[in-house]
Amino acid sequence: MIKGSCCCQAVQFELANEPSFVGTCHCSRCRKVGAGAIAFVRKEDLKWVTGKESVQVFQPAAPYIYERCFCKICGTSLGEILSTDDSFPIAANTIDGNLSLINQSHEFVGEKPSWYKICDDAPQNDGHPEGAGT
Numbered sequence: 469m470i471k472g473s474c475c476c477q478a479v480q481f482e483l484a485n486e487p488s489f490v491g492t493c494h495c496s497r498c499r500k501v502g503a504g505a506i507a508f509v510r511k512e513d514l515k516w517v518t519g520k521e522s523v524q525v526f527q528p529a530a531p532y533i534y535e536r537c538f539c540k541i542c543g544t545s546l547g548e549i550l551s552t553d554d555s556f557p558i559a560a561n562t563i564d565g566n567l568s569l570i571n572q573s574h575e576f577v578g579e580k581p582s583w584y585k586i587c588d589d590a591p592q593n594d595g596h597p598e599g600a601g602t
Contacts, residue, residue: 471517471564474544479519481549483509483563490560491573491590491597494580501526501536502545505560507567511553523550573597 470483487507498504524540537546547558570588574580577592591597 470567472558472562473564474519474522474539474542474546474562476539476542476544478522478541479539479544479546479562480517482515482517484513484515485510486567486569487558487560487563488555489573490567490569490571491575492571493575494584495576496579497528497536498576499581501538502561503536503547503557503559505571506547506557507560507563507569508555508557510555511551514549520550525550 470486471480472483473480487509489508491506493504493506498506519539522539522541523537523546526536526538528534528536535548535550537549538544539546544562545559546562548556549558549562571590573590574586574592575596576594577586578594580586586592
């Protein structure tokens, strides 16, 4: 079992399996909410331990459609952890411990700030990479 949590431990969850994909999003929205490092998990693998009621949802204004979740106590970004899709991204920083996966891709590199250097050999994409989240 892979454990995950927010900073204050109010939100705790477990994953039955490792994420299917780990990547970095450089879009301005992910950077602003502190969720640039993302891990795609399967809905069937996510088990709530405690704190689902402590998750707050930010509803974006059009044209954006992706809701962002965060702990309403400590503010930890949780990605799209309340999604009902079969696979969805959570903030990789919420995973307690290590994974066997390494960063597999960078997306929206055109929005990357000049002060950030990409220091790995993962493919760089202008948008969402093929196969992410599957």
